Amino acid sequence: MILSLASIATLLAVIIPASHGGKVLVFPHDGSHWVNMKVLVEELHSRGHAVTVIRAADSWYISETSPHYNTVTVNIAGAENEDFYRLFVSEVIKIKRSQGSVWARFALDMELKDKFSELHKRVCEMVVNMLENKELMKSFQDGKYEAVLTDPADGGGVMLAHYLGLPLVFNARWTVHGEAHFAIAPSPLSYVPLPPSELADQMTFFERVKNIIFYIMRMHLYKQVAGPHYSALANHFIGPGVDYFSLFQAADLWLMRVDFVFEFPRPTMPNVVYMGGFQCKPAKPLPQHLEEFVQSSGEHGVIIMSLGTLIGELPHDLANEIAAAFAKLPQKVIWRYKGDRPATVGNNTLLVDWMPQNDLLGHPKIKLFVSHGGTNGIYEAIYHGVPIVGIPIVFDQADNLSRLRAKGVTKVMDISVLDRTALQTAIEEVLTEPSYRMNMQRLSRLHRDQPMKPLDTALFWIEFVMRHKGAAHLRTESYRLPWYSYHSVDVILFLLTVALLIFLFFVGLVWSCFRLCLKTKMKSD
Amino acid sequence: MILSLASIATLLAVIIPASHGGKVLVFPHDGSHWVNMKVLVEELHSRGHAVTVIRAADSWYISETSPHYNTVTVNIAGAENEDFYRLFVSEVIKIKRSQGSVWARFALDMELKDKFSELHKRVCEMVVNMLENKELMKSFQDGKYEAVLTDPADGGGVMLAHYLGLPLVFNARWTVHGEAHFAIAPSPLSYVPLPPSELADQMTFFERVKNIIFYIMRMHLYKQVAGPHYSALANHFIGPGVDYFSLFQAADLWLMRVDFVFEFPRPTMPNVVYMGGFQCKPAKPLPQHLEEFVQSSGEHGVIIMSLGTLIGELPHDLANEIAAAFAKLPQKVIWRYKGDRPATVGNNTLLVDWMPQNDLLGHPKIKLFVSHGGTNGIYEAIYHGVPIVGIPIVFDQADNLSRLRAKGVTKVMDISVLDRTALQTAIEEVLTEPSYRMNMQRLSRLHRDQPMKPLDTALFWIEFVMRHKGAAHLRTESYRLPWYSYHSVDVILFLLTVALLIFLFFVGLVWSCFRLCLKTKMKSD
Missing domain, CATH: 3.40.50.2000 (Glycogen Phosphorylase B;)
Incomplete structure (x- = not known):
């Protein structure tokens, strides 16, 4: 039996649904993170989607012209800067090699913290510059974009997606809070190690103490270097009282650069899709x-x-x-x-x-x-x-x-x-x-050994969000609860109070009975 | 261009990996649950696997002969009994229609509880009957089975898998604890409603109170009707001190009859695979x-x-x-x-x-x-x-x-x-x-709109477990932690104690200084 190529095309079309050629807005995180994002951008392009990438005027890694995407250049100096990181790394090596003092290392860490704070401030400037550019925003609104794809390592894409009312897709491993899952999935610190603790998923008592201390430090760092900057913007551009973190947690889809052959298994959420190793491909012949x-x-x-x-x-x-x-x-x-x-x-x-x-x-x-x-x-x-x-x-x-x-x-x-x-x-x-x-x-x-190649999985879900204007049915809105409700602290206190009142009522009852008996006995005596 | 059928076969072979023809042991839950399990069994058969199904002598739904599977009949009366359920349901309808008293309904619920307790006792008898049958166990061991597929609504398959040292795959929605996720995934009761509360994922304060009360009742029910029966067996057949619940939580794979278009989104785990609607298929013409x-x-x-x-x-x-x-x-x-x-x-x-x-x-x-x-x-x-x-x-x-x-x-x-x-x-x-x-x-x-049909996804993961002798890398062992460690209660108490000691130290220091100053002042006066 012989089939024509047309029949095979029909056959494959059943297996691999055709793309519909949509439009995606990408707000990447500059530097090495772009290496990963570019893989997704190129794949979106090859499936017939039009991609627009937002970049700073002096972007470190993101070139202004590409056959795979259009760019929108924001006239602000980007914060990511190769020279700083090169210098930083060589300083770290120097200090480590010379067995330098803890203080020297601490001073360097403080410098890095300032750098990150600076980075988030610059991203905020980019956001203000973009959102206040009426012409640009109108072109985005008229452009019939179907999703914003961004890296949650900074908050630029989050602000843009909410401002434009577009579905939000993260290409994530790190967020401004540390490891990305910590922002949305329950993460018991008893078996989920927080980087950079270098701990494993099985910890001794003192390792668990260390893990929690790292967590407290990380939350403090977030508040110092990122949170307030973005929340101020959210208040101004999205609505009064809007907390940045809740915009962040409302993302439709988290494409995680994670595979559990590498990471420790941990709780996750239905709107998390794993694509660890999505950039891998068979070797080509060497020169x-x-x-x-x-x-x-x-x-x-x-x-x-x-x-x-x-x-x-x-x-x-x-x-x-x-x-x-x-x-x-x-x-x-x-x-x-x-x-x-x-x-x-x-x-x-x-x-x-x-x-x-x-x-x-x-x-x-x-x-x-x-x-x-x-x-x-x-x-x-x-x-x-x-x-x-x-x-x-x-x-x-x-x-x-x-x-x-x-x-x-x-x-x-x-x-x-x-x-x-x-x-x-x-x-x-x-x-x-x-x-x-x-x-x-x-x-x-x-x-x-996966049902689909990680890159195909990632693309399927990006296109899913584009087709259905989000993925609300996969996302909890538990982040809207105050912490004491989320952890049922209020309910537990209420139940304990009720139990205590019932207990006191019975103690009172027994005491009254006892006194009554005593009285009766004294009378009869 | 024209391609031969052979080329297409090659083409499709790349997309759909061939099965290797393994052997699977199935311990189903009788009654309506078998309707679902049978779909998996037939699909395993159609992919070239040999399936052996374990059934009670008077099984309600599971026929002794089938073109799709072999059976092993355990000479014990099964506990699932159509007549009981029919009678039960008609009693429930009668009470509801006659606006019967709460007590009538309560008495019926107690009857159902006794029935479930009876069911688990009978399953335990089946397990003892099987595991003590040296010949049967030898035939299972020599049979080179690659996985045990079971329904966690009872504990028979769990005991069998651990006794034979085989990977354990669940076809799950309900377990002896209630909704299956509750056994392995963090399930904050503030937004994860516990059946049969009829609550949604957004609850008022008193709905959250109700949800927690349902949870406490469910845990109590588990201890009354199931847990101790199975733990006694685990102690005897698996090892001294082995708790049944930990055997249960050690399952390699949870194929959940869940889709979030139907269920509320909630935390999950990497070894949970969703196959809700796996039995659905296009309509055939009507008679x-x-x-x-x-x-x-x-x-x-x-x-x-x-x-x-x-x-x-x-x-x-x-x-x-x-x-x-x-x-x-x-x-x-x-x-x-x-x-x-x-x-x-x-x-x-x-x-x-x-x-x-x-x-x-x-x-x-x-x-x-x-x-x-x-x-x-x-x-x-x-x-x-x-x-x-x-x-x-x-x-x-x-x-x-x-x-x-x-x-x-x-x-x-x-x-x-x-x-x-x-x-x-x-x-x-x-x-x-x-x-x-x-x-x-x-x-x-x-x-x-899913990357793969739910039934294909389920089969992929069953075969994955067979190929790799489990899926340890997708499974946390957090269930081995005592509850106070899992929830970091010990670490939090430790940190609070340290904080208190530091506080007391400083209070002591200030107090000493104050006294010293006072003394000096008094001397100088």
Whole structure:
């Protein structure tokens, strides 16, 4: 039996519903977050939707022109700034390497806090600039947009969606409150570790104490650096008395960059859709010179190392220790390193400015990934089943790697004491102890075994929200309750009072009876 | 371009992974629950899996031979008993119709409680009979089963899975604790209504009080009728000190017969998969005599009525009122009714012993469904977008219908005061007020707009558990924590104590300073 291509198109159309070509407004978070958002934007474009991306005049990562999206440039300097982060990271490394004082680290953390506060203030300026631009708002309103897609790491998209009355879709892992689930799903602190505590889902008593202290600090930080700025705007633009946090919790859909092969299992909500690893794809063939280098490794195979786009170079002493450790290995090494060539680099090591990381991780010769623990790299390593030696430096990296360590797929190094011997030992342990690779390949099998590809799932739900003008039936409005009602404190106090009154009534009754009996007895005596 | 059928097979194989032909052990809950379980069993069979179903010798619903599954018959009388339930339901109707006393209703509820207690005791007998049958257990162990699929409404499958060390999959809506989520997902009683409270997700203060009282009663009921029976078995067969509830919470997968177009949104867990409406399918053509009857309705269309398999007949007065209401309508009526023909039946009404309910609901001439509010019928009505007039009688029916009323797709009648006028008015309201049908069709669109068909989703996850020997990465082990640790009561008390000690220290310090100053002053005076 023979079928025409037209029949197959009909057949597939039943399985994969056609897009209707809608319009989406995207307010991204600049910097590395855009790398993820861009994947969604490009996929929306490839499915026939028109995407408009809002960017600051001097955006760090978001280019003004693209074949995949239009841009609206807001004439305000963006707060995200590559130089600051590079400097910050190199300061962190310096302090850690010199075993610097707690105070030096604290001062740096305060600087980071000020930076985040500055960031949110700048986003607020962008929002004011946009919402007060009548012409721009009219073009958005007339533009028949069907959803706002945004990153909840800042509040710009939230304000815009509510102002325009459009469904709100989050591409989320972090929010201004910390881990995104904490904003909407019940998160018992007894088994849900709060980053950056580096805790696991099974904690001792004092670890649970630590987790709650981190939570209190995080809430305090939110109030200091973000909440009030946005609430002031919400009051002005959305309505008097409107709290920013409730606008935030009213999002229709949370596309979470989470997969439970990586994160600890925890409570969730019906309007949370998991798309962890949505950027992963099969490896493409390597450029010829890399393929030749990789093949030259023979049976020993290849190690690749990258500390992410932000960390291109390292202090000389540290770079020398790492290079020396690599030089002693029988494997070949490809190291993405942009600093001066360390003196100890061995013949087996190829330094590169950039590498096709995903294609390398998918190459059968790659045995190990030396990584800082950024989420994108971790998902690529999981997807391809390559174990990791982790060198966490800042942000969520230590937490990410601690999760992988708990799954037995990663050896984590402490940068403050890292030397050639320690690194060599760690690498050899991960290479020779088969459990690391076997565990990672098990995670890879679990991660790939999903009913749909994560990117397709994400797109289905974005289009669902566009088709149905939101997803109200998947979203609780419990956030409207005051905290004492949400936690039933008022009801419990009421029931205890009633129980107490009943108890007192009976005590009174017994006492009256007792006195009556006594009286009667005294009379009769 | 032309492709051969072989190419299409290859193409589809990429989209739909082939089954590997495994073996599944099923311990169902007898009665109407089996109607759902059978859908999964037949689908497992059709995908090449061998299914073995465990049944009691005198099973109510589960036949001993089937082309779809093998059976293992345990030589114990099952506790589920059609006659009891029929009698029970007719007693409930009688009491409600005669506006019977609260005490009469209470006595009946106590009888039902005893019946449930009896049911769980019988299941325990089945379990003992099975687990002590060395030959049977050996055949299960040697049989290379890959999962136990069971209904958590009783504890038989839970015991069996843990005894055999097999992954445990629930086909769930109700458990011995009430609504299934309550066993594993945080369920704040401030916005998660507990059946049979008939409350919604937005409650007043006193509704929240009612909800908590229902919760306390439910927990008490569990301890009275189920928990201790099973825990005694767990102690004996699984290990000393093992609590049944923790075995229950350790299930790998919860396939929930839930869709949030019907249920209120609420917190959930990563190992919960929603398959509400998995039994729904497109309508098949009607038998000729029914099709002719339906077509004879002209522009007025047809109403169908069924109160479920359990309620085949009604007291004469009630049946007469219903028939008289129907007789006054311009629509045609198909009424599944097994009792004596009511005297007031009109010419427009066809009484039938059985009807192809799904095929009728999917017929364009059907305008309204008069239903008792059983879950299966409700999902079929949602699937086909037919609004409902509900006459709830027992069990979860009133709760089900109250959910639909909250969505504006149902008018609910109180059977104790139902007469011809009230029913006619309700039917006319739902037929003439367009919002009922429009809302139901909106629910239908939302329900059908899923990335995969619910039955395919359910099968994917059953097979996932079979492939990976469980789904540990999706399951928290938080249930191992004592309640005071789970709710962080110990940590909060610890932190308050520390805060108090610090406060007292400072008070002491200030007091000492004050005394020192006083002394110095007195000396200097």
